[in-house]
Amino acid sequence: MATGVLSPLSVRLRTLPPVWRKTVLALALVGILAALRFASLGARVEPPRTIQVQRPLMGTIWNIEVADHGRPEAARHAIDQAYAELVRIDALMSEWKPNSPISQVNAGAGKNPVEVPPELRALLERSKAYGEKSDGTFDITWHGMAQIWHFDDQFVVPSQAAIDAARRNVDFRAIQIDSNRVFLPRAGMSIGLGGIAKGYAVDRASAVLARAGFADTLVDGGGDVLVSGVRDDGAPWRLGIQNPRDEHGTMLGVVRASNKAVVTSGDYERFRIVNGVRYHHIIDPRTGWPATASISVTVIAESAERAVVLCKPIFILGPEKGLAFARAEGVEALIIDPQGKRWSTDGFARVFEGN
Numbered sequence: 001m002a003t004g005v006l007s008p009l010s011v012r013l014r015t016l017p018p019v020w021r022k023t024v025l026a027l028a029l030v031g032i033l034a035a036l037r038f039a040s041l042g043a044r045v046e047p048p049r050t051i052q053v054q055r056p057l058m059g060t061i062w063n064i065e066v067a068d069h070g071r072p073e074a075a076r077h078a079i080d081q082a083y084a085e086l087v088r089i090d091a092l093m094s095e096w097k098p099n100s101p102i103s104q105v106n107a108g109a110g111k112n113p114v115e116v117p118p119e120l121r122a123l124l125e126r127s128k129a130y131g132e133k134s135d136g137t138f139d140i141t142w143h144g145m146a147q148i149w150h151f152d153d154q155f156v157v158p159s160q161a162a163i164d165a166a167r168r169n170v171d172f173r174a175i176q177i178d179s180n181r182v183f184l185p186r187a188g189m190s191i192g193l194g195g196i197a198k199g200y201a202v203d204r205a206s207a208v209l210a211r212a213g214f215a216d217t218l219v220d221g222g223g224d225v226l227v228s229g230v231r232d233d234g235a236p237w238r239l240g241i242q243n244p245r246d247e248h249g250t251m252l253g254v255v256r257a258s259n260k261a262v263v264t265s266g267d268y269e270r271f272r273i274v275n276g277v278r279y280h281h282i283i284d285p286r287t288g289w290p291a292t293a294s295i296s297v298t299v300i301a302e303s304a305e306r307a308v309v310l311c312k313p314i315f316i317l318g319p320e321k322g323l324a325f326a327r328a329e330g331v332e333a334l335i336i337d338p339q340g341k342r343w344s345t346d347g348f349a350r351v352f353e354g355n
Contacts, residue, residue, distance in 0.1 A: 049232045051075045055083055058090050058198060060222030066209060067216035067232035078212035082205040082219070089204060092120055093197040095143060095190070102191055106143070110187030113178070121180045126305075127196055131172035134313035134325070139285040141184075143192030144169025151270040151281060163288035170285050199308030202226045202261070206304075219304075226261040226304040243355075244268050244296035244336055252336075253354035255300065263307035265315055266296035266336075284316045292338065293318025300332040300348060307331070319343040 051072060052065045064082055068075035094100050101116045108114045116124075127140045145166040148158040158166075169188040176183040184191070202221045206228055209217045216229035218237060227237040236256045243252040244266045255262050267290070271280035284291045297315040301307035310331055314322035319335045323343055326333035332348035344352065 051079065053079045053083070057083070057086055058094070058201070058221065059096075060198075062086065062222065063218070063220040064205065064209070065218040065220075066214050067229070068214075069216075069232075071213075074212065075214060078209050078214055081212065082208040085204050085208050086201050086221075089197065089201045092117065093123070093193045093200075095192050095194075102193060105182045105184065106190045109184035109189045113176070113181040113183035115180055116182050118180055121177060121182065123193070123196065123200060124175065124177060124182060124191075127193070127309075128172055128175060128177075130196070130309050133329070134310075136172070136286055137284065137313035137316045138195065138309055139170055139172045140191050140193060140195065141170045141172050141175065141189055142195070142283060142285050143190040144188060145283065145285075145288060146190065146192065149281070149283060151272055151279075155272040155274075155279075157274055157277075157279060167285075167288045170288075195312055196305060196309050198222070198224055199261070199263070199303070199305040202304035202308075221304075224261070224263045224304055224308050227257050228259055230258055241298050241334070241352075242266065242268075242296075245340065251355060252296075253352055255298070255348075256351045256353070257300065259302075261301050261304040261307040262298065263301075263304065263311050264296060264298040265311040267291075268295070282312060282315055291316040291318075294322065294335050295338055295340075296334075296336040297322070298334040298348075299326070300351070 049068050049070070050065055051068050052063065054061055054063045064079050066075040066079060091097060091100060093102055095102050095106060097103060101114070101120050105114045105116065130138045131140070148162050148166050169186065169190065174185055174189065176185060198221045202219050202224050203226060206217060206219045206226045210228065216232060218225065218227045225239055227239070230236055236258045239255045239257055239262045240251045241253055241255060241264055242248070243250045265282060267278060267280040267282060269281065271278055280290045282291050283289065294315045297311050299307045299311045299314060301310065310326065310329055314326055314333050314335065317325055319337050322335050323333060323345060326345055332345045334348050334352065335343040337343065342354070
């Protein structure tokens with residue numbers, strides 16, 4: 001698929017660690033350019049009066065941009081507060097931090113219920129509801145399979161027997177929630193919130209900025225993006241979508257957005273190819289194997305949490321069932337199938353400028 005020339009845009013392109021690389025890249029409208037060049041992936045032309053701060057967190061690179069409207073110090077303080085909120089959520093919801101409440105729930109699997117903060121309990125209840133809506137294609141107990149799928153230099157294709165054994169630990173319906181007490185009834189069960197917590201964190205960080213009086217903002221958690229208001233020049237935010245079968249930084253097209261979350265998932269983010277077969281990180285919890293009906297999905301939703309969560313079921317379901325699910329959930333979606341064909345909802349097509 002040709003990418004063409006995206007003049008008059010300047011693209012914020014950066015190289016993330018490959019294991020965390022995501023695909024939605026923020027674009028800035030900066031005046032008429034003769035051509036868009038991808039020669040320097042670190043290059044960024046800043047619009048005037050925009051404060052931008054990047055920090056590593058949650059295993060990825062975060063970027064927050066605020067149009068300061070003549071209040072640069074207040075904008076920087078608001079960004080600091082937003083990052084403090086991200087740190088708080090990470091400490092609460094990361095399964096990789098042994099002392100986090102969710103790690104304590106995992107440690108109690110098959111043994112005892114664990115009291116958790118109401119905020120975490122509410123997110124777990126929403127996660128179970130998403131699991132029901134998606135017929136199990138979204139399942140936070142996927143983490144019970146984490147030991148057999150890891151895309152590092154020691155990658156090996158697991159056997160069907162190993163997958164079958166691990167899948168016995170995957171069942172979101174088995175999670176027991178009684179008030180603020182959470183219990184995983186079987187030893188070996190484990191909750192991983194990577195498919196929802198980062199989206200929730202994006203929403204929370206954006207809310208912090210709004211409470212501080214900044215309406216024109218961008219919060220980007222490694223490619224999970226929520227934009228509010230407009231750019232400082234009054235134009236809508238423009239978000240680039242990675243071409244799933246081209247080099248990093250090559251755009252499939254651009255989404256115009258305001259007060260929306262835009263999230264992309266693809267089979268090119270974390271993967272290994274063995275004997276000509278691509279094994280990637282988007283696992284269908286119902287089978288235990290990587291999903292094969294799509295190679296890339298972009299979702300536009302009112303909140304980052306919903307966009308992040310719904311991306312995976314749509315990816316797993318594929319073009320026809322995935323678009324039907326997107327319409328039922330009231331979100332817009334673009335699906336790229338394994339042959340490279342583009343499928344989209346009508347609403348997505350109205351805001352997408354494809355190449």
